[in-house]
Structures are given as structure tokens and as C-alpha cells.
Amino acid sequence: MDQVLSFISPDVSPTMLGVSAILCGFFLYTVTKMFGFGSRNKFVVEGRTVVITGGSEGMGKAVACQLAAKGANIVLVARTVKKLQGALDDVKASAANVNRQRFHYISADLTNAAQCEQIIEEVTEWNDGLPPDVVWCCAGYCNPGFFIDTPVQTLRDQMDTIYWTAANTAHATLKKWLVPVSPSEQKPMPRRHLIFTCSTLAFVPITGYVAYSPAKAAIRALSDTLNQEIEIYNGTRQSKSQINATPADVKIHTVFPMGILSPGFDNEQKMKPELTKQLEAADKPQTPNEVAKIAIAALERGEYLITTMFVGHVMKGTAMGGSPRNYTIRDTLTSWLSSLVFLQVIPDLRKQAWNWGMKNGIPSPNSE
Template identity: 30%
Template sequence: MFFSSQFEPKGKTALIVGSSQGLGAEIALKLYEQECSVILVARTASKLKAQVERIVSTVGKKDNTEIYYISSDVSNYKAAQDMWDEVFHKRGQDPDFIFCCAGSAVPKLFIDITEKDINDGIDINFKTAYNVCHTAYKTISKVHSNKESHEYKKRTIVLFSSVISVFPFIGYGQYGPMKAALLNFSIILRQELKPFNFRVATVIAGNFQSEGYDVEQQTKPEITKVIEGPSHAMPASECAQIILKNLNRGVDTIYTDLIGWFVGCFYLGLAPRNWYIVQIFVSLLLLIIGPIVGWSMDRDIKKYYQQHKLSATVTEQAENSDLTTTSTKKS
């Protein structure tokens, strides 16, 4: 629905979680450039401070427009509550836009994923957004308890999922399930918060250049690269511009590239449509060719494991070696 809602940042306030680098930082810059006050939130204070300085030096100091940061690990629920307490009660602000940009992928084969990888995947890719939205809604409900639901001002929540959530494949077992959970969460959140004048938009992001993207390449399995194929990572600033442009058009399921939109047709469900009629025809086509795509991926994966030693075998040998060493020491 292109004209159901507009996005007008000037004179408003945006809180951006995951804005110490990458896409979140570029969104902060572009919003501040449009005279929207921005609150940058992430875990590392030094990175946040550097981004605030970069933004101000890039676009210049804006009159009557604030920019500051809050260092907080909002994957911790209490920390998320404290963050909103500072924004609402200490700063006296009531953000119009909430961007949940935090995300971190550790591409590995399932056997190689560590306990830390699992916990980080859940914390960064899901709990951060969930905690921020839940504590925000409870705080707003308390602050405006004297109002009827239709009297709430218009607010927008933007959740950041991934193409992997709609087209999952080998190597993203630590990341994909959490981003898929966010997509599911966005539908439920939209249903519950719409009566209170909340708009909930979801970004199905493709590859974009960032520090995180460079780190991903260090652990990404070869079979993952084969299935992904040649992938162009667009500049984060360009990706941010696409997102804000689509928000302004009233789009609530935002794809950052054409391939993302195409594979997104594999998953439509209850999510808002983007190019509704075209998506229906493409999804019908994918119903036919989907099994062929799946067969091709399975063939490549089987071939990969035939040509490479299984990580499980290597791990098992290492564990046996450790047991032998321990037994020798005890003797």
C-alpha cells in the first residue's frame, strides 16, 4: 500500500538501535540531515561518540535538532527499561520513530557453531528488537494512560529482518532463524499496536557494506558462497536511502534490492505486500520452480560434503584426542 502512510522526519525524533556503525549510522545521518532529532543507541560508547561527531561534521549542526547517544546493551531487558526511562523522563522526549537495526551474522556450518554464537545470535538479532519494542510500548502506555487508544500520536517502528529470513540456506543457522522470528514478530506487533496509531514496517535487507559484512566473510563456508553466488554489497548510505524512500511511500515490507524482492515471493503469508499483483504472479511461478531450486541446492550441498572432510569428523577426532590426553594426565 504505497499511499497508506507517509514518513516525514522534519521536526520529529528518531531512536535508532544499532547505530554505532553500518546501516543504523547511515540512517541516523540521513534523518539528522532532514532536521530530525536522533538518538543513537548501541553497546560501545566510543563508537557512538565517533558517529555523532561524524554526522555533525558531515551535515553541519542543525538548529533546534538534537543528536546524542545512549550506550546500552538493550538485549538485557532492564537495560532497555533504563534506556526508555532516560529518554522519556530525564530527556523529556517521546520518539516518533523507533528503528531496530541491530544485527550480526556468524556464517558457519551447524556443527561449527559455538554456544557463544548461539547466544549472541539470539541476543543481538532478536532480543534487542523485542526488548526495545516491548519496553517502549509499556512506557508509552504508562505515560499516556489517560488517553484513549485512538488519541495516541502516530508512531513508526521499523524492524530489520533479512533476505535469509524468507530464503534460508546452509551456513546461516545462527542468524536466519532469529531474523525469521523478527518477521513473524512484526506481523503480531502490527496487529496489536495498530489501534494505538503505531505503524510497523519491516526491512528485508540484502547485502550492504559495513564492518559486520567484512567480518562475516571470514567465517562464511565455501558452500554458502556457492549458493549465494556473486553478491554485490551496496553502500550502506544507498541502502539507507532506499529504506527511507520506501517509508515515505507508505511501504511496510521493504526490500533493499531486486533479488530480495524476488526471493521474498517465496514467503508472503500475512506480511504486507510490495507490488501486490506482480508478487502474486511471481509467487505462483515460484510454487512451480521452488522444488527445482531446492533440489539444486541439496545437490550442491551433497557434492560439497563429498569433496570436503566433515567438520563433525574433525571435531570428533579433536574430542577423542582431548579425552586421551586427559586420561594420560590422570594416570
């Protein structure tokens, strides 16, 4: 949003804010480099098995190709077999060593919890009896429109195809990962990763995404809750007493892209109200490869809430709330700056909507 960059509280000098932000960023970058923070890869995928839902196109396919290039075994999950087959060919072509790596696809409806459990069981059998090491939830689509013009069934469908596909997949995955083992069976294992794909609209909702934003906000709440709850199970592995423990530590992550150029985005643009396009003018869509590359780099640094561009980072800053921080000092400073910026941004968004109504009247479902 242009508002994020151009509207500053009149009581604060934009120059001072800009200089302070740059100096803080330079200081934190310098300290990070001097002391080697984040230099160890915390998301090693070579030789490990990764399941990617929504992996037949867009961001999911880009993630699959880039992880295959890093040596991962890839399982794609989506509904359409033809798309899955084509995507799997591209993934194989991206592989670091196609003779050593393994590739598989599964056609399934992720809104069905039973099918999600079947997916994890099938992957486990295919993976020589071991559950997947990484599960990345990318499934979902956006159906934009104004609230009273959106059928109630569409509101339900958006929650099903966005929130419930992620929740069902996470539930089936964690049930498999968190089965306790006895002290005699415990051995060192690499950390497992559960990754959600959300949206910056979970931080700052925009008019026209009334069916989409609540579902994405629900994913963020699920992620924050699991991020805390998973420590129960991680703690069992550090216990000094002889108790049953989970086989491996688990870490939760969530990625918050903005617009992503894809077939789904093109379809979304056809349905999107003109007011929505105006309000999100500063969202310069990224390619799936750009989003995947930035997200994977952040995972390798061990980040939890991951944004893929500066505007998204500022949006996250204003809505951190009780979410864990990636970097305590940097994220706190960003939160302070974002709060000042959004003193002007939110009223401006409401003002633009008001002006739109004054100029154009009540929107017609068929006019936009």
C-alpha cells in the first residue's frame, strides 16, 4: 500500500523516522554479521521428504522446484491429476540429483479430513515407513467481493478451501509426528517443519476480501496457538527422567505473501472490485519463484512469521500482538514504526471507501 510509505503522523518528522529506521537496520545487520547470528542453516532439506499441498501450480509448484533443487524428495498434493503430472515433471527437471531423489503425487480433496489422514499414511508407506519431514500447506484460492454481494455458501467455501485444508493437513501431520516412543527407542532426529501459507491480509484486511481475510486470519491464529502448544511435545525430548517422548522436535512457521502472479491471481483480478484494486495499489505482485526463494531463505534462518516484501513486513509490524518475534529488537522497532504509520493508513483506507460510495453509489453485484 502506498499509504504505508507516504502517510506519516504529522507529529513525527518523516526524515527522523527514515534516518532512525535506516540506522537501526544497519546496526542490526552489522551485529548479525559480526557475531554470525543466523549463519547455520536451520531448514536443511537434502535427502528429506517434503509434502506440499496445492503443489500443482503457483507458489506451491515453485516451492517444490526450489526444494528439489536443494536435494529434497518431493510429494505434491492437489485435486487435478493432469496438473499434478505436469508439475511433477517440472519438479524432476529441477532436482539436484534425479537419480537419488524420489518424487510422487497424490490427488485428494483436502477439505476432507479423512483424505488428509490417508495422504500422510500413503506418504509414510511410500517413504519406507517414515513420515514426511516437512509439510508445507499452500492450498487455497481467493474469491473476492463485497460482503452482502457474496453468497453465504461462498463464505463457507472460502473457509473450507483456505482454513480447513490447512487445519486438516496439520491435524493429520501432527497426529503422525507426535506419537510417543519409549526411552529405549529414542534417538537423535532432525527437526520436522510444519509450514502454513497465509497472507498479509491476516494483518491488515482490505475491502473486497471479506471471505478471504477471515480464513487467513484463522490460519494465523492456528499457527500462533500451535507454536506455543508444540512446546509441550518438544519439552518431552529434553526431560531428564525416563518418559515417553516424541520422535523429533517440531517447528511451526507461517509465510505471509502479498499478491502472487499465477493463474489463480489472474482469475481473482477478473472478480475483484475496482475499489479493492485502488486500495491495494502498492501491492506489486511477485512471481511464485520470488516468493518461494524469499520464504525458503527465511526458513533457513529459522524465522517463524515470514513476509516476502517490505510493505508486508510493515503490515506485520502493526499487528504482531501476541505472536512470537523472529528478532526481538528488530521486530519491536518495526512494530513501533508501523504503529505510527498506520495511524494514517487505516483512516485513509476508510476515507477512500467512503469517497467511493459518495461518487459511485451502492455497488451492484454485476457492476464490478
